[in-house]
Amino acid sequence: MNGVTGRMGYHQHLLRSVLAIRDDGGVALTDGRRVRLEPVLVGRNPAKLAELADRHGITEYSTDLDAVLADPTIGIYFDAQLTGVRRDALLAAIRAGKHIYAEKPVVETVEDALDIAERADAAGLKTGVVHDKLYLPGLLKLRRLIDNGFFGRVLSVRGEFGYWVFEGSSPAAQRPSWNYRAEDGGGITLDMFAHWAYVLENLFGRVEAVLARTVTHIPERVDERGATYAATADDAAYAIFELAGGAIAQINSSWCVRVDRQELVEFQVDGVEGSAVAGLWGCRVQHRGTTPRPVWNPDLPTTESFRDQWTEVPDNAEFGNGFRAQWEEFVRHVADDPGAPAYRHDVRSGARGIQLARAGLQSSAEGRRITLEELA
Known part of the structure; x- marks a missing residue:
């Protein structure tokens, strides 16, 4: 596991996924066997690695990725590093014969993603990219409604995502400074359009065209050391997505918005027969x-409480951590579990997310609608 000293890598992938699976005895396969997970930590800071290993009873950690990849007992390489440095590590893992699982966006370009997919296929290795939003309880309920024909024909999807990220002086920023530097792979379009690609594709239809406007609303921020820097990456993106089947999706993504909704991300789906x-x-x-x-x-004030006219969808199930759920699915995929459902969240799926992000940036730069070719 490379890059799990960061916030997301530590909390969601190491602590709440792999260690939780380890402590529960492994991933259960449909034939009754269990696949035990034992993490090996990799990173650049030996002190941080040692502290994490000691805190959680992890026996192995290293700053030498090549040495770890040479270990024949390791079957999966996971990468949560910065996007800009992930490509070479994933290729090294493939050369070492490891299945690969990575955060999104998996790499910076569509070409690199497809190259990784082809190399993995040629080596007989399996790939996965984090698609965590699909495992959220709210979207699982939305999936249930779709499968039961609740909406009839879907007309439109409207999404709102974001919150106010402080500039960094006082109080401190909630996100790392690299998020706001394009040269370091930052920007909300690269970050969030990779999510919107798989959410829209898996729930409503593949994105066929996009019209977007990306903006850097706050031109200067303060980094972790207290130094002011130029924000060269976009901190908001406003987009219209045309979907296969005819539905239209509009999604606003912003780190410069104050929240006046029930949750940090919300999707309104309107269909002929119903809305959610x-x-x-x-x-x-x-x-x-x-x-x-x-x-x-x-001429008169509104007296209706519109939100009271909606009905809450019951849970009807227990919802666990979404990151863990996808880890378990990927492990079953690697283990060739014959009873497991087909695994679709591979590097090619991740490539479509990168394609959409790049198309959004191109649309904004050129001021026009961009059509997306279907990737092989």
Whole structure:
């Protein structure tokens, strides 16, 4: 596991996924066997690695990636490093005969992603890219509604994501400074469009075209050492996505917005037969048969409580950590579990996320709608 000294890599992948699976006895396969996970930590800072290993009873850690990859007992290489340095490590893992699993965006270009996929295929290795949003309780409920035909024909999807990220002077920023430097792979478009690609594709249809406007609203920020730096990456993106099947999605992504919604991300789906608003956890619906008739009257204050006219979708299941759920799916995929469902979240899927992000940036730079070719 390379790069798990960072916030996301540590909390979601090491602590709440791999270590939780280890402590629970491994990943259960459909034939009753279990695959035990034992992490080996890799990174640049030996002191941080040693502290993490000691805290969690991990016996192996190293700053020498090549030496770790040479270990024949290791079957999977996971990478949560900065996107800009991930390509070479993934290629090294493939040369060493390891299955690869990585955070998104998996690399910086579509060409590199497809190259990695082809090399892995040629070596008989399996690949995975983190698609965590699909495992959120709110989106799982949305998936249930779709599968049950609740919406009828889907007309549109409207998404709002974001929150105010402090500039870094006082109080300190909640995100690392590299997020706001294009030269370091930062920018909300590269970060979030990779998510929107797989969310839209898996729920509503593949993105066929995009019209976007990306903006750097705050031109200067303060880094972790207290030094002011120029923000060269976009901190907000406003986009329209045309989906296969005819639905239109509009998604605003911003680190410069104050939250006036129930959750940090929300998607409203409107169909002929019904509508839903899904967030991280909740999902509310309004069916055609219970849709009220709002009356527009600018001369009188609104007395209706529109949000009270929606119904909460029940859980009907226990929802675990989404990162862990995808780890378990990938391990079953690697273990050739015959009873496991097909695994679709591979590097080629990750490539489509990069393709959409690059198309969004191109659309903004050129001021025009960009069509997306279907990747092989």
